[in-house]
Amino acid sequence: MGQIxxxxxxxxxxxxxxxxxxxxxxxxxxxxxxxxxxxxxxxTQAQEQFTxxxxxxxxFCRRLSPLTGLEEAPEELxxxxxxxxxxxxxTLELIRTLPAVIERWxxxxxxxxxxxxxxDRLNLQSCFAPERLVxxxxxxxxxxxxxxxYYLSRCAHREAGNCLLVDPMLRRAMxxxxxxxxxxxxxxxxxxxxxxxxxxxxxxTTLNHKPEQVL
Amino acid sequence: MIVSKQILVQSDGRFxxxxxxxxxxDFVRESGIQTxxxxxFLQHTTGVVIxxxxxxxxxxxxKDMFExxxxxxxxxxxxxxxxxxxxxxxxxxxxxxxxxxVPVIKGRLALGTYQDILLxxxxxxxxxxxxxxxxxGE
Numbered sequence: 001m002g003q004i005x006x007x008x009x010x011x012x013x014x015x016x017x018x019x020x021x022x023x024x025x026x027x028x029x030x031x032x033x034x035x036x037x038x039x040x041x042x043x044t045q046a047q048e049q050f051t052x053x054x055x056x057x058x059x060f061c062r063r064l065s066p067l068t069g070l071e072e073a074p075e076e077l078x079x080x081x082x083x084x085x086x087x088x089x090x091t092l093e094l095i096r097t098l099p100a101v102i103e104r105w106x107x108x109x110x111x112x113x114x115x116x117x118x119x120d121r122l123n124l125q126s127c128f129a130p131e132r133l134v135x136x137x138x139x140x141x142x143x144x145x146x147x148x149x150y151y152l153s154r155c156a157h158r159e160a161g162n163c164l165l166v167d168p169m170l171r172r173a174m175x176x177x178x179x180x181x182x183x184x185x186x187x188x189x190x191x192x193x194x195x196x197x198x199x200x201x202x203x204x205t206t207l208n209h210k211p212e213q214v215l
Numbered sequence: 216m217i218v219s220k221q222i223l224v225q226s227d228g229r230f231x232x233x234x235x236x237x238x239x240x241d242f243v244r245e246s247g248i249q250t251x252x253x254x255x256f257l258q259h260t261t262g263v264v265i266x267x268x269x270x271x272x273x274x275x276x277x278k279d280m281f282e283x284x285x286x287x288x289x290x291x292x293x294x295x296x297x298x299x300x301x302x303x304x305x306x307x308x309x310x311x312x313x314x315x316x317v318p319v320i321k322g323r324l325a326l327g328t329y330q331d332i333l334l335x336x337x338x339x340x341x342x343x344x345x346x347x348x349x350x351x352g353e
Contacts, residue, residue, distance in 0.1 A: 036226075036341060039225075039227035039341035173271040174271055174274060174275040176271075177272050178275060183271050185269075185271040187234050187269065188234070190237070191234070191269050191331075194329070195270075198329075208328070209327075209328060209329075210328070211325075212328070214321060214323070215320060
């Protein structure tokens, strides 16, 4: 495993809320029951196609509408989703603490038009330079896993072993590791901070395994 | 004093891992108990609760180990009943157990630096998972 030179952050679910979280916020506001989206094959399949640009945002929302039980037109659902997306402020703060020698890349799994609409509102430019954005919707990949790992390391102009992926989906993260790509599963800022620390990105000179003195 | 709470975790199974640490820590803090023990107990037979370092590599290794010891595709006798086909998950529970206990000291979970409380749900389909959190002490 080489020295990590670039960290690639998945956009939805790491830098911003995930699509399931956005949809559940919309359902909650409408007083509807929440849905465990990852368990719905119709959703996961549509999300992958949306991520890869195989479905337009309108078509994606058209597929989602019956699953939400809401009576909104796809155009309205699109607008609602865009205005609902919230940043993960503590995560963004943490990303800014990475030393300059480590390149920060954003893996945009939302269409370029959505990214454009969100970038200003969520202040994403403060973390990611415009030349370090990868739009998966423009990748022309036929499938996400495992193709995306190879695609991302090529986009970052690095060997796979020099890139760390930060992915909000555990199954995908474990699959990436099985393909030899250093990967962290994003759960929350506490665990991401620990990951950065353990990998020596931030504030570690030696590993300290001693638990906190509590007695 | 004993304080108990049942929590529901949404999981789609098939080696789904849920980090419970922060939820348990909040519960201990809210209980007001300063010295004692916190129990995290899964009320199902197709998942385990463990304390581990949260690292996707550790989890991938754990999944490999489970597959070597208790393969998902194997003619378990449990399947003969024809009710469900999750024999591997039952075997994994027997190996790993459904509960952990953590000391509570000065009102906090006395976990080591890299210890997290994890639920591994190995059910073969999406099911709500219920757990009991219980703090005992004073």
